[in-house]
Amino acid sequence: MINGILHPKNVVDQLVQQGVSHYVTLPDSETAHMYEALMAEPSITVVPVSREGEAIPVAAGLFIAGQNPVISIQNAGLYEAGDSLRGLALGVGLPLVMFIGYRGHNRKGDTPDSAATILEPFLHLWRVDYFVVESDEDLDRVPLAFDRAARTNQPVAVAIGTEYAKEETAEIVTGGAG
Amino acid sequence: MITYADSCRVLNESRGDAVSVTTMTQTRYWNQVSTEPDLDISISNGMSKASSVALGLALGDPQRRVLCLDSEGSLLMNFGSLATIAGMAPENFYHVVFNNGIYGITGGQPVPAPGVEYAKAAEACGYVSAHRFSDIESLDSALPEILSQPGPALIEIIVKGEPQKEGVDQTWESNAMMPKQLRAMRKRLTGKDDWGPGGPYL
Incomplete structure (x- = not known):
């Protein structure tokens, strides 16, 4: 487990600051509470997909139409989406921020979850720049990801290295009642 | 049986200012008749994902009709997109599926299940309307009405197979x-x- 808490509302605030219009996603265990926070944010439209490989092409269509989408899928889903990443993001130079659930990440390097051990080597191999976010203290990396994507016309990953906190937890922590 | 050439001709006659997203064999015929090439994109390097790109366009520009010229082999590879499209239910989305039961680009090998009825699948997923045509006269007469009604609509066209003899030029x-x-x-x-x-x- 990672020490530190990542509150979904704070991530949503980052998305709003970046003018994100659509959140294309297939929910996973790490990001479940993010879904609830997004449903409470009227300026962002959630687009649920049936399989992770759909997320990048849907985002590409949205971007072509003038919108500002992000995607959110799990690391295992990113591997499933490999050809979409190749053809419709890296291949066409799509400036897209991809939130990737870092399932199995524990910072110890001996995780039994191959979905975690493969993620960073995968991103390096595919030449995808990335930032790891493990808690609220790391959220200043989110605007860096948007800036990198816009400057390079390439997809950039934000690897979410912990489970999003439940909103009730967020209230307790931020309210100092814990 | 309907040909690709005739299908694309009648589709173009009814498209108006719709954007188009094409893939596979039909792209060649569409490019020959399209009167709005600035509004055409071909997903030539994003295997099976024409329907997903078209969905993004439809959601991103809801005032403009989106015509996705898909093929059955591609749709089989991205079958979940039927449910995704039905779930978002964009009224401006028109999904054409060219069906001849073969992979034409790779030489004519049969798809795993040549008998799949894509209109029925779309209807079961929740498309607002779904239609299947095997003669050009019926397609020609029905298209204006279909494209004037809210979608998502699926238009399955049974076309004559045209197996490609030579590999794709890269x-x-x-x-x-x-x-x-x-x-x-x-x-x-x-x-x-x-x-x-x-x-x-x-």
Whole structure:
């Protein structure tokens, strides 16, 4: 487990600051509470997909139409989406921020979850720049990801290295009642 | 049986100012008849994902009709997109599926289940309407009404197979076409020329 808490509302605030219009996603265990926070944010439209490989092409269509989408899928889903990443993001130079659930990440390097051990080597191999976010203290990396994507016309990953906190937890922590 | 050429001709006659997203064999015929090439993109380097790109366009520009010219082999590979499209239910989405039961681009091998009825599948997923045509007269007469009604609608066309005899020509120039088309369409739809070069082809 990672020490530190990542509150979904704070991530949503980052998305709003970046003018994100659509959140294309297939929910996973790490990001479940993010879904609830997004449903409470009227300026962002959630687009649920049936399989992770759909997320990048849907985002590409949205971007072509003038919108500002992000995607959110799990690391295992990113591997499933490999050809979409190749053809419709890296291949066409799509400036897209991809939130990737870092399932199995524990910072110890001996995780039994191959979905975690493969993620960073995968991103390096595919030449995808990335930032790891493990808690609220790391959220200043989110605007860096948007800036990198816009400057390079390439997809950039934000690897979410912990489970999003439940909103009730967020209230307790931020309210100092814990 | 309907030909690709006739299908594309009657589709173009009814398209109006719809954007089009094509893939596979029909792209060649569509390019010969299209009267709005600035509003056409071909997903030539994104295996099976025409329907997903078209969904993004439909959601991003809800005032404009989107015509996706898909094929059955591609749709089988991205079958979940039927449910995704039905779930978002964009009224401006029209999903044409060319069905001849073979992989034409790779020489004519049969798809795993040549008897799949895509109109029925779309209807079961929740498309607002779904239609199946096997003669050009019926397609020609029905299209204006279908395209004037809210979608998502699926239009399955039983076409004569045209197995390609030679492999697909891959060059740096041919692969640069898709990123150029995507940028041209964004410029046309948004009025902004703000998507600079990126990736290996531009």
